[in-house]
Amino acid sequence: MSRSDTFLEKMVNGPRIILVTGHFGSGKTEFSVSLAYALGALKKAGDQRIKELALCDLDIENPYFRSRELTEPLEKEGIKVYSDPFHGKNGSELQTIDASILAPVENPDCRVILDTGGNHTGAMILNQFRRHFSEEYQMLCVVNQNRPGTDTPEKAAHEIRAIERVTELSVTGLISNSHFIWETTEEDVISGFAFAEEVGKLCSLPVLAACCSSDLARKIKPREGMEIFPVGMYMRQGYLDKKV
Numbered sequence: 001m002s003r004s005d006t007f008l009e010k011m012v013n014g015p016r017i018i019l020v021t022g023h024f025g026s027g028k029t030e031f032s033v034s035l036a037y038a039l040g041a042l043k044k045a046g047d048q049r050i051k052e053l054a055l056c057d058l059d060i061e062n063p064y065f066r067s068r069e070l071t072e073p074l075e076k077e078g079i080k081v082y083s084d085p086f087h088g089k090n091g092s093e094l095q096t097i098d099a100s101i102l103a104p105v106e107n108p109d110c111r112v113i114l115d116t117g118g119n120h121t122g123a124m125i126l127n128q129f130r131r132h133f134s135e136e137y138q139m140l141c142v143v144n145q146n147r148p149g150t151d152t153p154e155k156a157a158h159e160i161r162a163i164e165r166v167t168e169l170s171v172t173g174l175i176s177n178s179h180f181i182w183e184t185t186e187e188d189v190i191s192g193f194a195f196a197e198e199v200g201k202l203c204s205l206p207v208l209a210a211c212c213s214s215d216l217a218r219k220i221k222p223r224e225g226m227e228i229f230p231v232g233m234y235m236r237q238g239y240l241d242k243k244v
Helices: 007-013 026-045 067-076 099-106 119-128 153-167 184-205 215-217
Strands: 017-022 052-057 081-083 110-115 138-143 173-176 208-212 228-231
Touching: 007 026, 007 208, 007 228, 017 026, 017 099, 026 052, 026 067, 026 208, 026 228, 052 067, 052 099, 067 081, 067 184, 081 099, 099 110, 110 184, 119 153, 138 184, 153 184, 173 184, 184 215, 208 215, 215 228
Parallel strands: 017 110, 017 138, 052 081, 052 110, 138 173, 173 208, 208 228
Antiparallel strands: none
8 A cells, every 4th residue: 555545645635624423432533533643743743735733523412522622632732622612621511612613614724623423413513514615525434333323234324324414415435443442352443344344335435444542553464455543542531441
């Protein structure tokens, strides 16, 4: 695989507005944050294709994991975070977003990731911004076969079609994120990618990458046509791993 064919290069060279959708609990936020950090590393290294970079937290539909909670560390890496009117400082409980989100969406020099809520109901928030996208967007759908609502290719495909229907936008690629958190194995990642391929066949969509932890990414041997995108566990420490 040449450098120009890699998933990250596609995110850099493709449309600057990156919409992230998917089922509840599919791992959209963890993926969105990891993608922001990966693009931020390129920007920090002097990649002139990324002049400005932003992450917009649009998840106001049952938001267990909130990218806005990482505002400080993200902005230290040159990634501007947009969310609620209090910028996440209110405990991130307000089910509202700030009008300033339009700034990176309308800025032609800014590559922006929009992290939406789960399912088609959470994705409906994109309707507020759709007229600003024109044709300049790529819409990724995170697929996790270990979630009850998307545990068959048919269910996952149904949810993708529902997202497209309510947003009047087209999903452009799938991200495989089937995992068991810390218990995930190489076989789980490979099986998840094969599952996403079946979903892709039903929806005529490419599977762009398979997510797994950085530690597992160093060990796994992806099969032909499968690219691994390492994701951090940035949100887990703040939620599942809290000590009580």
